[in-house]
Amino acid sequence: MSSSVSVAIAKRVAAHLTDGEIVNLGIGIPTLVADHLPDGVDVVLQTENGMLGVGPTPTDDAIDPNLVNAGKLPVSELPGASYFASSASFGMIRGAHVDTAILGALQLDGQGRIANWSIPGKPILGVGGAMDLLVGARRVIAATTHLAKDGSQKIVAETAFPLTADRPVDLIVTEHATFAVRDGGLVLIDVAEGSSVEWIEENTGAAFTVALESAAGAPQEAVR
Amino acid sequence: MSSSVSVAIAKRVAAHLTDGEIVNLGIGIPTLVADHLPDGVDVVLQTENGMLGVGPTPTDDAIDPNLVNAGKLPVSELPGASYFASSASFGMIRGAHVDTAILGALQLDGQGRIANWSIPGKPILGVGGAMDLLVGARRVIAATTHLAKDGSQKIVAETAFPLTADRPVDLIVTEHATFAVRDGGLVLIDVAEGSSVEWIEENTGAAFTVALESAAGAPQEAVR
Amino acid sequence: MVSVCSPAEALAHVQPGDTVMVGGFGLVGAPLTLIAALLEADGARDLTIVSNNLGEPGRGLGKLLPARRVRKAIGSYFTSNREVVEAHLRGEIEVELLPQGTLAESIRAGGAGIGAFYVRTGAGTLLAEGKEERIIDGERYLLQFPLKGDVALIRAHKADKLGNLAYLKTARNFNPDMATAAKTVIAEVDEIVEVGELSPEEIATPHLFVDHLVRSEGVSA
Amino acid sequence: MVSVCSPAEALAHVQPGDTVMVGGFGLVGAPLTLIAALLEADGARDLTIVSNNLGEPGRGLGKLLPARRVRKAIGSYFTSNREVVEAHLRGEIEVELLPQGTLAESIRAGGAGIGAFYVRTGAGTLLAEGKEERIIDGERYLLQFPLKGDVALIRAHKADKLGNLAYLKTARNFNPDMATAAKTVIAEVDEIVEVGELSPEEIATPHLFVDHLVRSEGVSA
Numbered sequence: 001m002s003s004s005v006s007v008a009i010a011k012r013v014a015a016h017l018t019d020g021e022i023v024n025l026g027i028g029i030p031t032l033v034a035d036h037l038p039d040g041v042d043v044v045l046q047t048e049n050g051m052l053g054v055g056p057t058p059t060d061d062a063i064d065p066n067l068v069n070a071g072k073l074p075v076s077e078l079p080g081a082s083y084f085a086s087s088a089s090f091g092m093i094r095g096a097h098v099d100t101a102i103l104g105a106l107q108l109d110g111q112g113r114i115a116n117w118s119i120p121g122k123p124i125l126g127v128g129g130a131m132d133l134l135v136g137a138r139r140v141i142a143a144t145t146h147l148a149k150d151g152s153q154k155i156v157a158e159t160a161f162p163l164t165a166d167r168p169v170d171l172i173v174t175e176h177a178t179f180a181v182r183d184g185g186l187v188l189i190d191v192a193e194g195s196s197v198e199w200i201e202e203n204t205g206a207a208f209t210v211a212l213e214s215a216a217g218a219p220q221e222a223v224r
Numbered sequence: 225m226s227s228s229v230s231v232a233i234a235k236r237v238a239a240h241l242t243d244g245e246i247v248n249l250g251i252g253i254p255t256l257v258a259d260h261l262p263d264g265v266d267v268v269l270q271t272e273n274g275m276l277g278v279g280p281t282p283t284d285d286a287i288d289p290n291l292v293n294a295g296k297l298p299v300s301e302l303p304g305a306s307y308f309a310s311s312a313s314f315g316m317i318r319g320a321h322v323d324t325a326i327l328g329a330l331q332l333d334g335q336g337r338i339a340n341w342s343i344p345g346k347p348i349l350g351v352g353g354a355m356d357l358l359v360g361a362r363r364v365i366a367a368t369t370h371l372a373k374d375g376s377q378k379i380v381a382e383t384a385f386p387l388t389a390d391r392p393v394d395l396i397v398t399e400h401a402t403f404a405v406r407d408g409g410l411v412l413i414d415v416a417e418g419s420s421v422e423w424i425e426e427n428t429g430a431a432f433t434v435a436l437e438s439a440a441g442a443p444q445e446a447v448r
Numbered sequence: 449m450v451s452v453c454s455p456a457e458a459l460a461h462v463q464p465g466d467t468v469m470v471g472g473f474g475l476v477g478a479p480l481t482l483i484a485a486l487l488e489a490d491g492a493r494d495l496t497i498v499s500n501n502l503g504e505p506g507r508g509l510g511k512l513l514p515a516r517r518v519r520k521a522i523g524s525y526f527t528s529n530r531e532v533v534e535a536h537l538r539g540e541i542e543v544e545l546l547p548q549g550t551l552a553e554s555i556r557a558g559g560a561g562i563g564a565f566y567v568r569t570g571a572g573t574l575l576a577e578g579k580e581e582r583i584i585d586g587e588r589y590l591l592q593f594p595l596k597g598d599v600a601l602i603r604a605h606k607a608d609k610l611g612n613l614a615y616l617k618t619a620r621n622f623n624p625d626m627a628t629a630a631k632t633v634i635a636e637v638d639e640i641v642e643v644g645e646l647s648p649e650e651i652a653t654p655h656l657f658v659d660h661l662v663r664s665e666g667v668s669a
Numbered sequence: 670m671v672s673v674c675s676p677a678e679a680l681a682h683v684q685p686g687d688t689v690m691v692g693g694f695g696l697v698g699a700p701l702t703l704i705a706a707l708l709e710a711d712g713a714r715d716l717t718i719v720s721n722n723l724g725e726p727g728r729g730l731g732k733l734l735p736a737r738r739v740r741k742a743i744g745s746y747f748t749s750n751r752e753v754v755e756a757h758l759r760g761e762i763e764v765e766l767l768p769q770g771t772l773a774e775s776i777r778a779g780g781a782g783i784g785a786f787y788v789r790t791g792a793g794t795l796l797a798e799g800k801e802e803r804i805i806d807g808e809r810y811l812l813q814f815p816l817k818g819d820v821a822l823i824r825a826h827k828a829d830k831l832g833n834l835a836y837l838k839t840a841r842n843f844n845p846d847m848a849t850a851a852k853t854v855i856a857e858v859d860e861i862v863e864v865g866e867l868s869p870e871e872i873a874t875p876h877l878f879v880d881h882l883v884r885s886e887g888v889s890a
Contacts, residue, residue: 020449022656044656048769049694050842052654065697066826066840072695072749079644080610082651083838085845085873086694086721087777090770094561094790095628097656123757124795125764126748131796132770135789136561166793166809244670246877268877272548273473274621276875289476290605290619296474296528303865304831306872307617309624309652310473310500311556314549318569318782319849321877347536348574349543350527355575356549359568360782390572390588553783562774563803563810566784582784584814589784593805614870649835650871 005145005175011036012192013102013143013173017043021099024048024133026116027071029143030102046098048129050089053081070129093129094136101137103130103169105144107159110206112168112181114142115161124162134165146174146203155179155186156205176200179208189213229369229399235260236416237326237367237397241267245323248272248357250340251295253367254326270322272353274313277305294353314353318360325361327354327393329368331383334430336392336405338366339385348386358389370398370427379403379410380429400424403432413437450611450658455485458634458660462491462599465519469555469597469626470499474528475508477619479603479636480667486601487511496520498555498595500548500622502532516540522595524548545575550592552625557594559628559657564593597630603664604653607637608646611655620652627657634660671832671879676706679855679881683712683820686740690776690818690847691720695749696729698840700824700857701888707822708732717741719776719816721769721843726752737761743816745769766796771813773846779815780849780878786813818851824885825874828858829867832876841873848878855881 010032017023017033023043025031034045034056045054047069054069055076063074084092092098107115114134117127134140148154155172172179177200178190186208191197197210234256241247241257247267249255258269258280269278271293278293279300287298308316316322331339338358341351358364372378379396396403401424402414410432415421421434459482462468468486472478483503486492495512500523503510512518513531520542526532535541546554547569557565566589570576580591602623605616613635615623627633635658680703683689689707693699704724707713716733721744724731733739734752741763747753756762767775768790778786787810791797801812823844826837834856836844848854856879 046656049839051839052656064838066838068697068839072697077648077838080608080612080655081648082612082654083648083836083841084654085841086769086773086843087846090773091560091628092656094770094788095559096561097628118795123754124766125754125757126746127766127768127796128746129769131768131790131794162795164794270877273618275618276877288617290617292476292618296476301617301869304829304833304876305869306833306875307615307620307869308875309620310548310552310622311625314552315781315849316877318549318567319780320782321849342574347533348545349533349536350525351545351547351575352525353548355547355569355573386574388573561789563787563789563805565786568782568784584784647871650868
């Protein structure tokens with residue numbers, strides 16, 4: 001997956017964020033969202049290993065070994081940051097105090113449910129905080145490439161991978177499309193510049209309706 | 225109840241404490257225990273409203289309105305004291321991190337179970353932290369006058385008052401007697417100077433065996 | 449994001465029938481300025497109050513009783529206010545009594561997305577009546593459901609402008625737990641400082657829990 | 670009361686078959702000096718390790734695997750160490766996987782006298798297998814029992830001589846929870862200061878939880 005595609009997805013996700021909201025970023029593409037917020041939008045990052053007020057990646061000489069995000073990558077501390085124990089951090093998450101979680105996905109099903117933690121045939125040995133974020137965050141955005149590296153579809157009628165939760169995500173954002181999850185089904189609300197409803201129909205394995213919105217929280221120009 | 229009786233009971237209780245242990249003191253006679261520790265014995269006081277390291281009653285001009293014990297009385301802060309939320313404080317208590325709780329009693333039954341929170345015929349409107357301390361503290365000592373103000377017996381076969389927990393206390397200390405609770409029954413282990421096994425038998429409504437110990441954690445002289 | 453407002457503006461969030469959590473252990477750590485404003489708030493009727501105590505007669509939360517604002521009280525120790533006992537006997541208020549630790553844990557559970565939990569506290573006593581019991585490792589436990597509030601009125605020492613809170617001594621008590629468990633959280637503070645002035649390690653309530661800040665007017669109990 | 674001792678003295682408390690909780694999120698906040706000493710401890714055999722991860726290959730807790738000290742691992746994310754995956758496939762270690770929040774809450778529950786609790790996390794997924802489910806307010810919850818340790822190895826920044834602990838930044842993570850949940854708690858710290866030097870408001874682990882203090886020897890992962 002080219003980095004420019006990841007950035008494009010991150011920008012499309014960022015256009016859905018509101019100034020001041022509390023956001024938890026998953027590993028991978030979601031991590032890029034913080035660097036691509038629209039002008040005038042500032043969010044507060046919570047990381048489930050016990051911090052509110054995560055700042056940008058530090059320069060090499062400013063790395064603090066005691067300061068990492070949930071991806072175990074070095075981060076910095078913004079003024080007003082605070083630290084707390086894991087039980088308190090997940091209390092925040094399960095207790096619906098995080099406004100938006102942005103998570104990567106292996107697959108998504110036609111109900112908007114996400115599979116992002118386990119691959120069939122491999123031993124199940126890692127889950128981390130994904131399940132907690134899915135049941136707890138007020139809104140969940142899946143940020144993913146439209147197709148897998150092998151060209152297979154990631155948005156499918158039924159996932160081949162185990163689900164991460166029975167709760168659907170609220171929004172699915174790819175480099176081609178943005179789907180809202182409504183009434184148990186997918187609604188295509190935005191088509192990326194250079195893509196088309198036809199391409200999306202051909203490359204999406206789950207049924208969806210189309211109800212394009214002129215702008216997804218920000219002018220179309222701003223999200224490219 | 226005369227203050228000198230309360231002090232005598234407090235001293236008899238204090239003789240059972242060990243240097244360095246974590247102690248929670250109930251309201252009334254138990255509060256006096258801190259001021260009557262034997263030489264060389266220093267305990268650390270936890271108060272369930274959220275403090276470890278409670279110091280003595282301050283002088284009037286040193287009273288801090290933000291610093292009280294569970295009896296809502298002014299206290300002071302010892303070096304090394306810490307503060308925590310109520311949920312954390314009771315986590316400590318229920319999780320068996322408090323070595324000894326010293327509680328007052330309305331009545332005690334022949335199994336050593338305590339009634340100290342509710343009076344029959346009156347509405348049940350207060351319980352506080354007594355039940356939590358009874359299930360959580362590693363050791364519970366009941367500190368009480370041997371008889372009620374009206375002369376009635378407080379240590380009885382079956383309490384007329386509702387029990388505070390189904391867990392028995394470990395030790396019952398009055399101005400006359402000290403009973404250990406063993407194998408579901410009471411064992412008289414100490415008779416106060418000036419009292420007698422006969423007086424105790426006449427004034428105790430529950431059966432007990434007698435197995436006097438020469439000293440209850442401290443020389444007899446030290447506990448008077 | 450947090451807004452700094454007057455007591456009256458903050459208390460306008462209270463609606464009739466609301467469940468209002470109020471911090472404090474007795475009067476210590478109680479948001480006395482907010483309580484005084486609650487008494488003046490139009491919406492403050494038919495309330496369920498979650499608080500360890502209901503103040504003392506005519507003091508703190510005790511002021512709500514003669515004003516007939518309380519339909520139900522949930523707490524651990526109401527006997528420190530004889531007016532609660534009298535109002536209860538007259539059938540004017542409903543009371544739900546919980547052991548103090550179960551009260552605190554229920555509030556924490558309400559804020560932490562815990563569906564219910566089991567505690568030994570109260571098993572085998574009158575307070576077990578009507579509660580589900582379960583034997584775990586040979587011991588009796590009671591099932592307890594979480595408590596949540598529509599509004600929480602809490603008291604802290606310092607806030608920064610983001611709404612991070614630091615507490616002072618035993619005035620902390622139920623305040624940080626309640627900050628997590630209500631839809632709208634209003635914090636009364638002694639001082640509002642610039643962002644960055646509180647030590648990140650001593651912020652006991654991170655700002656994401658707090659909606660409104662009110663400067664304490666030093667209302668006496 | 671707390672004792673200040675060497676890593677070897679502290680780790681002599683570990684017995685074969687023990688459940689050992691180990692703090693840290695990956696290597697951050699992990700007690701690396703104590704982990705190195707654990708590898709040398711006679712009693713460290715047939716262990717159940719409770720930790721978010723099992724380190725990385727040959728680093729941190731990852732060192733225990735080739736030394737065949739671990740019978741079972743309870744945590745949330747073992748895939749960061751491929752040797753765990755391989756040892757599991759060879760049948761050499763048993764693994765219990767919990768969502769990270771459920772892991773943290775189970776440890777807290779173990780320390781706080783909670784008999785069990787219900788969480789939505791994991792309901793309807795493969796991790797719900799074998800767990801009791803209960804519908805609360807129309808939502809599916811799973812019953813989770815607490816975790817307790819025989820020994821906890823934790824990492825803090827500063828301790829005072831009583832054993833009060835203060836943490837630094839995200840190195841806090843599981844450490845304060847684990848400090849409450851084990852019979853014997855051994856804390857590795859950067860510095861031991863005089864009583865009174867830590868702010869009472871920033872002591873995240875009061876000393877009653879701590880048994881032994883060990884000065885960090887700056888062991889690298």
